[in-house]
Amino acid sequence: MIMTIINEQENAAKVQDSKSDIVLSVKGVSKKFCRDLKRSLMYGVQDITSELLGLRGKSEQLREKEFWALNNVSFELRRGEALGLVGKNGSGKSTLLRIIAGLIKPDSGCVEINGRVAPLIALGAGFNPILTGRENIYANMAILGLSKKEIDEKFDEVIEFAEIGDAIDAPVQTYSSGMAARLGFASAIHTKPDILLIDEVLSVGDAKFRAKCHRRLAQLRDRGTSFILVSHNSLSIIAVCEMAVYLSKGQMLLSGQSSFVIDKYEEDLFIDDKGNKKDKISAEFVLPDRAEPTGLQIKSLSFRDNDGNILEHLVSGKPACLNVHGYTFENLYDVNLSVIVNHLSESNEEVLVLKSSYDGQSFNLYPGKFTIQLYIPYCGLKAGVYSAKVNLSNSPYFNVLDFVESYKFVVKTVQNMNKCLYYQPRDWKLIN
Numbered sequence: 001m002i003m004t005i006i007n008e009q010e011n012a013a014k015v016q017d018s019k020s021d022i023v024l025s026v027k028g029v030s031k032k033f034c035r036d037l038k039r040s041l042m043y044g045v046q047d048i049t050s051e052l053l054g055l056r057g058k059s060e061q062l063r064e065k066e067f068w069a070l071n072n073v074s075f076e077l078r079r080g081e082a083l084g085l086v087g088k089n090g091s092g093k094s095t096l097l098r099i100i101a102g103l104i105k106p107d108s109g110c111v112e113i114n115g116r117v118a119p120l121i122a123l124g125a126g127f128n129p130i131l132t133g134r135e136n137i138y139a140n141m142a143i144l145g146l147s148k149k150e151i152d153e154k155f156d157e158v159i160e161f162a163e164i165g166d167a168i169d170a171p172v173q174t175y176s177s178g179m180a181a182r183l184g185f186a187s188a189i190h191t192k193p194d195i196l197l198i199d200e201v202l203s204v205g206d207a208k209f210r211a212k213c214h215r216r217l218a219q220l221r222d223r224g225t226s227f228i229l230v231s232h233n234s235l236s237i238i239a240v241c242e243m244a245v246y247l248s249k250g251q252m253l254l255s256g257q258s259s260f261v262i263d264k265y266e267e268d269l270f271i272d273d274k275g276n277k278k279d280k281i282s283a284e285f286v287l288p289d290r291a292e293p294t295g296l297q298i299k300s301l302s303f304r305d306n307d308g309n310i311l312e313h314l315v316s317g318k319p320a321c322l323n324v325h326g327y328t329f330e331n332l333y334d335v336n337l338s339v340i341v342n343h344l345s346e347s348n349e350e351v352l353v354l355k356s357s358y359d360g361q362s363f364n365l366y367p368g369k370f371t372i373q374l375y376i377p378y379c380g381l382k383a384g385v386y387s388a389k390v391n392l393s394n395s396p397y398f399n400v401l402d403f404v405e406s407y408k409f410v411v412k413t414v415q416n417m418n419k420c421l422y423y424q425p426r427d428w429k430l431i432n
């Protein structure tokens, strides 16, 4: 009997602990906007008047031209946790951050915050363009709740972190977007926030500064700061956040472990608004006939398996052939194939540059159809959406004969490789 009582007390303490760990609760938050400016102003006046008169009821109905920018979104954030917010353009991410930051009110639902929130929303948000960097630091940190004395104490650290030198005494309107982001980031992190809201700001600035921000974020996390990070860069989300929320047209489609959520999000990048697949990526990419004076035309591109069947998508670690099928009108010698691949769903950076010339290979083509094949014994790309520039050129000066600017394709993975930059074939064994 005594044991039971102790256990119940322990359980109650645990529940209490886990509750006090929650720094943010977003409960059924909805927000509607109106596309028509005149109407939006009219609705605004109506809403304020009825609120003043105490008549404003539940605003669950949409009026003409209104739409839900957020619809019944709920999640919790714990102390020291990092949560990624993903979704296509216009899915409601910034609106949600603005509601959490208290910049706009939800139409229904509520946000409960346990601590200090520092928003790093749009670049230099909160900065007054005609004030200097120095004046803005004071204004910004005061808004975030610091006293003049506290700001004086932190000031040198802030400018040292921002590394903007003499520009600190120039008006912020003369700053580049990178400089404004540095200053915004530096002042926000020095307010010792409990929750930091970061909207794409980490994608500006040079690589060195970004690395410094990431290091500082890791330190803040160790001290218990929680983050919400909005980014179109899936790798940033996976690297920084253990949890993620996926918004689509204002609704929370999915929440959970970030690698799982990102997988689904990346898959959906190829689904259009009507739910159809946007590009038949795997089906042959067929080019129209063009008047090419170069003596060669690329007719189609496709990825195929070893048996020549068209692949719906590539799979990390599995073999594939890229078939470049075309037509030549004359003899062409020393033709080179080049394939440059960008990772669309992440940084859009080049991740692969393959040129037959680099491998000392070129092809002689004679009038009629041809197929040049690039065989990859295993696909080293990780899951995601990619775009390839495919180009045929010939020596001696690599004159371009024909090219395809953007051949999109999807790579899927059967194993969890999301935290890796590329696919690594592997085998595990114990050797006694």
Ligand SMILES: Nc1ncnc2c1ncn2[C@@H]1O[C@H](COP(=O)(O)OP(=O)(O)OP(=O)(O)O)[C@@H](O)[C@H]1O
Residues within 6 Å of the ligand: 033, 034, 035, 069, 087, 088, 089, 090, 091, 092, 093, 094, 095, 096
């Ligand atoms: N003040 C506003 N008035 C009317 N519509 C708005 C307003 N603010 C945002 N919207 C609309 O609400 C929707 C959600 O916008 P939001 O900026 O939250 O999307 P997002 O997911 O942050 O997009 P992005 O990835 O492009 O930054 C969009 O359709 C946008 O046009």
